[in-house]
Amino acid sequence: MSCKIDFQPSADLLKERIVLVTGAGDGIGRAAALSYALHGATVILLGRTISKLEKVYDEIEEAGGPQPAIFPLNFEGATLKDFHDMAETLHKEFGRLDGILHNAGLLGRITPFEQYNPELWGQVMQVNINGPIWMTQALLPLLQASEDASVIFTSSGVGRKGRAFWGAYSVSKFATEGFMEVLADEVGSQDNLRVNTLNPGATRTQMRRSAYPGEDAATLRTPEEIMPTYLWLMGPDSRGINGQKWDAQPPRG
Ligand SMILES: NC(=O)c1ccc[n+]([C@@H]2O[C@H](COP(=O)([O-])OP(=O)(O)OC[C@H]3O[C@@H](n4cnc5c(N)ncnc54)[C@H](OP(=O)(O)O)[C@@H]3O)[C@@H](O)[C@H]2O)c1
Structure with a gap:
């Protein structure tokens, strides 16, 4: 597994790409949306809290990025019909998709398995893996319409090595890695579509605070600091890279 934290993107790396x-609306996804837009991409901002998406929309406009779009969606209640309606809307609006960063995630609870609530387990699996899988299926024709599309699934250290008490979150990230391998193998012969996973590593966000409440957040990289690998994997420099597991930052010493 490798990382591209030293990647130096050109200002127009993602020019004319629809991502x-x-x-x-928050955390790493907010930083990625801003960073992609500031490198030229038209970004479709998907999330469940419209006020947060609107704030990111305004930040992109104020910074002079291409006009973004907002797509409100809550993975918890989303149905196949929602994903197909979404594909139809994006088809009408843009005609293609040059990238998806699957970043939305739910931590659930860090608790011994014997106390894990099955309903919460289902919610975590829905948001972290089932929703993204069926959304990807619905959006495949739009990705196929691109000359160079990159699909990035967000993983985690606990999606590569299981850890006690991480329950559904860890299992959902293992499933993410597995699904990436399956899909990457299916699209491997197509030179216009690639699929990889990216583990952000410990990053200063609300989710990290919930998982490690006693930790000194100042010791962690910010979402903005881990963007080089996010840009590299979304942009043309990673063309041909398929089925690989990436890290956004080197292991912590
Ligand atoms: N931070 C870390 O150290 C770390 C480490 C490894 C992996 N990750 C992964 O990195 C990704 C981003 O995490 P983060 O740390 O940036 O977390 P975060 O600050 O909690 O942000 C998570 C984002 O996912 C959205 N989301 C949650 N449930 C959703 C749902 N049902 N439907 C639609 N959107 C939903 C949230 O929306 P709202 O803002 O509306 O709640 C928020 O925008 C996640 O996949 C996480 O597993 C993070």
């Missing part, structure tokens, strides 16, 4: 970012 969907899920969970774009």
